[in-house]
Amino acid sequence: MSILxILxILxIxxxxxxxLKSVSVWSYMKTxxxxxFLFSIIGWFILSLSAIASxxxxxxxxxxxxxxxxxxxxxxxxxxxxxLMDYLSSNTPYRFKMRLAKDYNEIISLLxxxxxxxALIGGVSYIAARDKVDLVPILKPVNPQGKPFYRSIIVVRxxxxxxxxxxxxxxxxxxxxxxxxxxxxxxxxxxxxxxxxLSDLKTYFHLRYSDSVxxxxxxxxxxxxxxxxxxxxxxxxxxxxxIFVSEPxxxxxIVVRxxxxxxxxxxxxxxILGINPENPAHRDMLKEWGEEIRYGFVEAKDSDYEGIGRxxxxxxxxxxxxxxxxx
Numbered sequence: 001m002s003i004l005x006i007l008x009i010l011x012i013x014x015x016x017x018x019x020l021k022s023v024s025v026w027s028y029m030k031t032x033x034x035x036x037f038l039f040s041i042i043g044w045f046i047l048s049l050s051a052i053a054s055x056x057x058x059x060x061x062x063x064x065x066x067x068x069x070x071x072x073x074x075x076x077x078x079x080x081x082x083x084l085m086d087y088l089s090s091n092t093p094y095r096f097k098m099r100l101a102k103d104y105n106e107i108i109s110l111l112x113x114x115x116x117x118x119a120l121i122g123g124v125s126y127i128a129a130r131d132k133v134d135l136v137p138i139l140k141p142v143n144p145q146g147k148p149f150y151r152s153i154i155v156v157r158x159x160x161x162x163x164x165x166x167x168x169x170x171x172x173x174x175x176x177x178x179x180x181x182x183x184x185x186x187x188x189x190x191x192x193x194x195x196x197x198l199s200d201l202k203t204y205f206h207l208r209y210s211d212s213v214x215x216x217x218x219x220x221x222x223x224x225x226x227x228x229x230x231x232x233x234x235x236x237x238x239x240x241x242x243i244f245v246s247e248p249x250x251x252x253x254i255v256v257r258x259x260x261x262x263x264x265x266x267x268x269x270x271x272i273l274g275i276n277p278e279n280p281a282h283r284d285m286l287k288e289w290g291e292e293i294r295y296g297f298v299e300a301k302d303s304d305y306e307g308i309g310r311x312x313x314x315x316x317x318x319x320x321x322x323x324x325x326x327x
Contacts, residue, residue, distance in 0.1 A: 060095070061089070061093060061094050061095040062093075062094055062095070063094070063095050063096075063097055064094045064095070064096050064097070064117070064118065064264065065096075065097050065098075065099040065115065065116045065117075066084075066085060066088070066096050066097065066098055066099060066116070066118055066119065066120070067099045067100075067101060067107050067110050067111065067116040067118065067119030067120070067121070068081055068098060068099065068100050068101065068107075068119065068120050069101055069104055069107050069119075069120065069121050069122055069125060069252075070100065070101060070102065070103060070104075070177075070208060070209065071209070071210065071228070071292070072209050072210065072211055073209055073211065073212075074100055076211070077098075077100055078098065078100075079290075080289065080290025080291070080292070080293075081098060081120075081289075081290055081293070082098060083285070083288045083289045084096075084289060084290075084293060085097065085098050087271070087275075087285070088268065088271055088272075091271040091274070092267040092268065092270075092271050093263075093267060094264065094267065099115070099116050099119075103177065103208070104121075104122070104124075104125045104128075104177055104178075104179035104180070105179075107119055107121055107125060107129070108125060108128060108129040108132060108133070111129055111133050111135065111255075111257060112129075112132050112133040114257070117256055117257045117259075117260040117261075117264065118254065118255070118256045118257075118260065118264070118268065119254070119255055120252055120253070120254050120255075120293075121252065121253065121255060122179065122180060122181045122182075122252055123181040123249065123250055123252070123253070123305045123308040124179050124180070124181045124184075124185050124308055124312060125179050126253055126255060126305055126308075127305060127308055127309045127312055128179065128312075129255075130302075133257065134257065134258035134259070135255045135256070135257060135258065136255060136256055136257075136258055136302075137253035137254070137255050137300040137301060137302060137304065137305070138253075138254055138255065138256055138265060138268070138269060138299065138300060139253070139254040139268075139269065139272055139273070139297045139298070139299060139300055140250060140251045140252065140253050140254065140297065140298060140299075140300040140304065141251050141252065141292055141293045141295065141296070141297050142251070142295050142296050142297065142298060143251070143295060144295055146295065146296070147248070148250060148251045148298050148300075148304075149248035149249060149250060149251060150182065150228060150229050150230070150248070150249055150251055150292075151182070151228075151229040151245050151246045151247070151248060151249060152181070152182040152183070152186035152187050152226060152227075152228065152229070152245075152246040152249060153182075153226070153227060153228075153229050153232040153242050153244065153245050153246070154187055154224060154225070154226050154242070154243050154244040155214065155217060155224070155225055155226075155227060155232055155235075155240045155241065155242055155243070156217065156223060156224050156225075156240070156241050156243055157217060157218060157220070157239055157240065157241065158239050158240065158241045160223065160224075160241060162223065162224060162243055163243055164243055164244070165190065165191065165194040165196060165243070165244055166194065166195075166196070167243075168191070168196055168200075168201065168223075168224060169196060169200045169201070170200070170201070170202050171201060171202055171223040171224055172201070172202050172203045172204070172221075172222045172223045172224070173201050173203075173204040173205075173222060173223070173224050173225070173226075174204070174205055174207055174213045174216050174217060174221075174222035174224070174225035174226075175187065175188070175204060175205070175206045175207070175213070175225070175226055176206065176207060176208070176209070176210050176213055176226065176227065176228075177206060177207075177208055178206050180210075180228075181249060181308060182210075182226070182227065182228035182229070182246075182249065183210050183213060183226050183227050183228060184206065184226065185308070185311055185312060185315065186226075186246050186249060186308075186311065187226035187244070187246070188315055188320060189311040189314060189315060190244065190246065192314070192315065192318050192320070197318075198320070202223075205222070210227040210228050210231040211231055211235075213225040213226065213227050213231075214227055214231060214232070214235045214240065217240070218235070218238065218239055218240070224243070228292075229245075230291040230292055234291070249307075249308070250300075250304045250305055250307075250308070251292070252292065253300045253304070253305070254268070254272075254297075254300070256268075269299075272297050273297060273298075273299070275296055275297065276296070277294075277295055277296050
């Protein structure tokens with residue numbers, strides 16, 4: 001009920017009788033206006049109490065911190081993944097806030113310490129994390145073809161004379177984070193399988209973000225780089241050439257701690273699996289999401305990542321650095 005309606009009722013009931021009996025407008029003004037002012041204050045007070053009571057009846061949603069590995073610079077991460085947080089907040093009983101880890105080890109520490117119960121992580125970081133904390137992969141995104149895979153791509157500048165993996169001996173190589181599946185582990189696995197060790201390279205360096213790898217290659221600071229396919233295709237027309245494309249790799253899993261509440265897990269799965277890219281309304285919404293997550297999701301399981309685990313073990317046997325304290 002609006003305050004104007006309340007005032008109207010009060011005016012009809014209390015004021016009109018006096019108005020009809022009044023013979024002096026000035027007398028009426030002096031007598032009635034204070035009453036109207038008083039009734040206005042009373043009406044405002046009643047409505048304020050009602051609003052406070054309503055607010056108490058609708059408690060704030062509990063906050064859930066959603067962890068993310070640093071695929072890109074912080075600015076790009078928020079641009080690409082905040083829409084997912086907004087969607088989950090609108091379609092579950094929870095309010096989701098992004099918790100962007102500074103590196104792959106921090107996401108593992110956050111999960112282990114219980115600061116976060118849910119996260120989007122890489123395949124390698126999942127393999128590393130599950131040895132330290134009980135995790136369950138629940139969902140994984142699909143690519144534009146509706147398949148839950150992506151690829152690692154090794155890139156050089158268009159004007160480079162490098163055309164295949166054997167040409168990489170004596171070259172400067174830019175990798176992504178040491179624990180990046182697409183930008184480090186998968187390309188290293190294929191280098192070693194091709195008979196090229198790290199010691200055969202002129203130099204190599206691990207950069208934190210895939211887009212940093214591409215920019216360094218385009219600037220000429222490195223001869224070659226390894227990145228996730230979405231980054232490679234984004235920059236392809238800006239002067240890149242692909243010399244190696246990997247086999248399909250299972251996409252980044254959304255994982256939860258094993259002790260996460262069933263209500264949280266069910267709510268997240270229901271909301272995300274309810275996304276239908278064929279639905280025009282959903283399709284328009286997904287245009288604002290990052291390339292890695294804008295085509296929908298399917299359920300995930302631990303066995304999806306066994307192949308990545310075997311790559312990690314192979315590289316360890318070859319003496320490639322995979323210590324817990326490295327990024």
